[in-house]
């Protein structure tokens with residue numbers, strides 16, 4: 001299972017930690033279907049219906065499957081991630 005998602009952003013979405021509710025965990029969308037990027041809005045639940053070896057093309061609403069093709073480059077599905085802990089700045093080499 002994989003999906004093609006049309007995204008038009010050309011810059012990052014910065015999150016000011018000071019605006020986050022203290023002690024609450026936020027989920028970042030990694031399925032590409034959220035209507036509230038960069039945050040997960042639960043839209044990923046539809047991906048549970050996706051079949052391995054298929055490539056899904058969704059409408060901009062993130063809910064409507066426009067087309068299903070055989071996936072020319074199938075990959076293993078990503079699994080639920082572990083929480084990302086704050087870390088030091090990445091090193092550029």
Ligand code: FES
Nearest residue numbers: 029031040043044
């Ligand atoms: S991971 Fe994309 S909506 Fe939840």
